[in-house]
Amino acid sequence: MRSNSRFRTAALAATALLAALSLTACSDTDGDAGKAGAAAPAGNTASSEAGKNTEGAGAADEDQARNTSSTSGNKGGDKGGNTSGAENSTGSDTGRKGSTGSTGNTGSTGSPVTCTGDNTKVTISKVSRPINHLLLTATNTGSRPCYAYNAPALRFDDAQAVFPVLRSSVPQAVVALEPGQSAYAGIGLFGETDGKDLYEGTDLTVYFTPRSNSGSTGSPAELKLPAGTHWGDNGFVTYWQSDMAVALTY
Known part of the structure; x- marks a missing residue:
């Protein structure tokens, strides 16, 4: 009878040990999963930050594009203005040359x-x-x-x-x-x-x-x-x- 009792006691102890080991394993697995789950927001944050950076870069590119377009427009306007001024100046010079080209009566000299x-x-x-x-x-x-x-x-x-x-x-x-x-x-x-x-x-x-x-x-x-x-x-x-x-x- 004692022999059976010891055997049961040992079997019960072994069963308890296995149960404890199983709980420990589950606890470790859940902890790792929790850690993994906790790490997921970091991944989302990184993705969000990347998106923000991408949007910021896009906005910066758009601003740069606007600045470039504005600069090009100013250059174009300046060139256009300068060209127009040159044409006006040329036209004005031409008008003056035309007016000075007329010498009037050249067949006579002196006062009447x-x-x-x-x-x-x-x-x-x-x-x-x-x-x-x-x-x-x-x-x-x-x-x-x-x-x-x-x-x-x-x-x-x-x-x-x-x-x-x-x-x-x-x-x-x-x-x-x-x-x-x-x-x-x-x-x-x-x-x-x-x-x-x-x-x-x-x-x-x-x-x-x-x-x-x-x-x-x-x-x-x-x-x-x-x-x-x-x-x-x-x-x-x-x-x-x-x-x-x-x-x-x-």
């Missing part, structure tokens, strides 16, 4: 003078229309511009007075002649009331008047009249005109 027999060539010619008219032409032969003031003062042959001037023929402005240009005056040889009291003319003296229209200035021009010229006391001479046709409309 009064037209006289000394710096003009005076001719007289008979015209078909209007009838009983002559055309007086004064051409500037000098090197300076000249002004043909007022009307020419005419003296036929040995007449005591100068020929009448047609006051209604005053031009809008004084006739200015560059070298080579001409002024014109129409001569109506006689009026309707002259009748048969006409004079046969052979010579004509042309005097130039100053700006004041008082007396004469410079040398006169001595001309021969066309053959068969007759003039009367009621004839007239126009003011100097810049247009031949205008001079012959009176």
